[in-house]
Amino acid sequence: MAEEIKTLIKKLAPLLDEDSDVFRELTTFFSKSAKIDMHHGDLVKFLKDNRTYQVIRVNGKSYKDCVYELIDNYPEMMDSNGMLRYYKAPAGNIKWEEVEAAEIAMGNELTMNAYGWEPDAWTIFESDESEHSLVAIVALDSLL
Known part of the structure; x- marks a missing residue:
């Protein structure tokens, strides 16, 4: 599965560096350890031409805190063209x-x-950490 996702990412976004934060987070998002299986069609929609990508990480005392942290501290991300996000649940x-x-x-x-x-x-993923977190991968209009 991981190799299949990596191959698909390389096919859809050949200029996206495999060592980049975006590439790593995309492979995490579509990994088998996700508690909700994601459809590969979402990856196809996400990696369209004329987009740039950014990863944002926030932490909070709850999932809702993470959402408000994202909205309050990164309001420009609300103008994105697409968002894939995952929560990390505290152990348990x-x-x-x-x-x-x-x-x-x-x-x-x-x-x-x-x-x-x-x-x-x-x-969502289970985590060994004690804090809630949210990782958002956003697609923005390309500046080109």
Whole structure:
């Protein structure tokens, strides 16, 4: 699976360096350890021509805190063309109702631009860490 994703990334974005943060986070997002399997079609939609990519990492006391941290500290990301994001759950059971509340908060805070995101997808991973975190991979208009 990991090799399949790497091959697809290289095919869709041949200029994206395999050692880059974006490449690594994309392979993480689509990995087998994700608690929600992601469709490869989201990767195809995400890696379109004339886009640049950025990775943003935030931490918080809850998933919802992470969402507000992203929105408050990186408002320019809300104008992105697409976002793939994943939460890291503290060790133990994932509290799905808290993840759902965070995603509702994300939707409530975003402008209508977000509804044009292509794609807008999320997943979650269990972590050994004690803090909640969110990693957002965003696609922006290319400056070229």
